[in-house]
Amino acid sequence: MPEQKLVIEGIEIGFEGVMNIKEIYKILDDWLNDNNYDKNELVNVEYLRPEGKYIELVLEPNKKVSDYVKNIIKIKAVAKNVKDVEIEQDGKKKKMQEGNLSIMFRGILETDYEGRWEQKATIFFLRVLVDKYIYKFYTDRFESALAKDVREISTQAKSFLNLYKY
Amino acid sequence: MVKKEGKIGQKITELRFSGVFDYEKLYLAMYNWLRSHYYEVSETYKHKMVATGAEIELTFKGERKESEFYKYLLDVETHFWDMVDTEVVADGKKQKLNKARFTIVIKMTVVLDYQSQFDKSGFLVRLFNWLRFTIMKERILVLWAGKLCSEAYKLDTKIKEELGMYTAYNAYS
Numbered sequence: 001m002p003e004q005k006l007v008i009e010g011i012e013i014g015f016e017g018v019m020n021i022k023e024i025y026k027i028l029d030d031w032l033n034d035n036n037y038d039k040n041e042l043v044n045v046e047y048l049r050p051e052g053k054y055i056e057l058v059l060e061p062n063k064k065v066s067d068y069v070k071n072i073i074k075i076k077a078v079a080k081n082v083k084d085v086e087i088e089q090d091g092k093k094k095k096m097q098e099g100n101l102s103i104m105f106r107g108i109l110e111t112d113y114e115g116r117w118e119q120k121a122t123i124f125f126l127r128v129l130v131d132k133y134i135y136k137f138y139t140d141r142f143e144s145a146l147a148k149d150v151r152e153i154s155t156q157a158k159s160f161l162n163l164y165k166y
Numbered sequence: 167m168v169k170k171e172g173k174i175g176q177k178i179t180e181l182r183f184s185g186v187f188d189y190e191k192l193y194l195a196m197y198n199w200l201r202s203h204y205y206e207v208s209e210t211y212k213h214k215m216v217a218t219g220a221e222i223e224l225t226f227k228g229e230r231k232e233s234e235f236y237k238y239l240l241d242v243e244t245h246f247w248d249m250v251d252t253e254v255v256a257d258g259k260k261q262k263l264n265k266a267r268f269t270i271v272i273k274m275t276v277v278l279d280y281q282s283q284f285d286k287s288g289f290l291v292r293l294f295n296w297l298r299f300t301i302m303k304e305r306i307l308v309l310w311a312g313k314l315c316s317e318a319y320k321l322d323t324k325i326k327e328e329l330g331m332y333t334a335y336n337a338y339s
Contacts, residue, residue: 021332033337039319041179046331047267048185055332082332097332 002115003131004072008107008147011154015101015161018087021055021079024101027160028059028075031153037061037073052081052099062110069139070113071146073153074106103157107150109143168291170284171298174311175239175275178318184267186254187329189246193224195328196242199321200228205240219248219266231280236306238314239275240321244268270325274318276311 032039038061045056059075082099112118117127131139200207205228212223228240249266279285284294298306316338326334 022335025333026335029335029337038315039337041322043180043182044326044331044333045182046185046329046333047183053185057333 001118002070002110002113005109005111005143006106007109007143008105008150011105011150013101013103013154013158013161016099018085018096018098019101019161021082021097021101024077024157024160025057027156028153031156032059032061035063035149035153037063037071052083053079055079055082064113065142065145067114068111068135069142070110071142071149072108072110073146073150074108075103075153077101077103101161103154105150105154107146109139109146111139168288168295170279170291170294172278172280172284172294173275174278174306175273178272178274178315179322180272181270181322181325181329181331182268183270183329183331186252186263186265189249189264189266192325192328195324196226196244196321199324200226200240200242203228203230203317205230205238219250220246222246222249232310234281236276236278236310237280238317239273239277240314240318241271241273241275242321243271243273272318272322274311274314276306276314278306 029039040060040062041057042060043056043058045054047054055078057075057077059073059077061073061075063071065071079097079099079101082097085096085098086093087096088094111131112127118124197207197209208227208229210223210225210227214221222245224244224246226242228242229237230240231237246266246268249264249268252263252265254261254263278298279294284290319336319338323334323336
């Protein structure tokens with residue numbers, strides 16, 4: 001089994017008010033595509049409830065940075081009590097949504113994702129040594145690059161949400 | 167005996183939806199999308215009536231041969247619960263729609279050597295695995311699987327559009 005290391009967590013965005021859910025999704029999707037991540041949309045939920053729509057999105061985009069290391073960004077977005085509203089912007093009517101939104105981001109570095117160092121116990125032991133003493137320099141660089149990616153995508157979403165002033 | 171590793175597959179997405187929608191339009195959207203992208207479609211359908219409504223399991227299995235060496239499989243598995251007819255007034259007009267909760271799972275698979283040309287001897291199986299994991303690895307994963315993956319996301323977006331979901335967008339289109 002590949003080894004996973006939690007590199008960054010605790011990045012959470014909370015928003016309450018008028019927003020455009022389609023645009024937020026577009027921003028995340030475009031960022032992932034521009035940065036060569038495979039989207040990997042695990043679950044996409046949309047339930048109609050009396051108090052408004054409940055939307056849940058679980059994404060696990062990943063990018064192979066080498067034959068040995070893979071970046072995984074875990075994104076979980078939940079929107080509650082979502083209702084469609086119409087607002088006027090520059091004299092034009094626009095369809096937006098009102099509700100509570102929270103988005104959580106986590107960055108995970110996966111090593112030996114092809115499971116090549118696990119075929120024999122001695123090779124597995126060797127891998128642990130290599131990981132700890134030789135490859136550590138590279139792993140540290142990959143970790144900081146992943147942390148940067150997670151901060152960047154969360155900042156994109158945050159900046160976009162801050163644009164709304166209604 | 168060496169095992170041939172000739173399939174690359176993954177679940178693309180799982181949609182869960184509860185609310186009002188047009189079952190006929192959704193069915194046609196999925197079927198027509200597969201047909202318009204040159205997939206041969208086989209369909210399975212199970213229908214069960216219970217007190218709370220109909221329970222339907224509908225599966226489309228799409229298959230498209232890309233060359234003599236590899237083919238694409240794109241499967242859409244749907245499961246509807248508590249499906250009932252409902253009347254909705256939209257834009258001042260009465261419309262007959264459906265109400266249900268359901269899941270739609272999209273799965274993709276690239277099948278290599280579907281004609282089993284490399285199954286004839288142990289040497290050929292080893293040769294196949296060697297080609298698959300060395301010389302052709304990038305081509306298989308990036309070009310062939312990548313193309314099918316983008317198609318699967320386009321189908322996913324089409325389904326979302328049909329359901330009027332907010333997340334009906336994908337960067338590939």
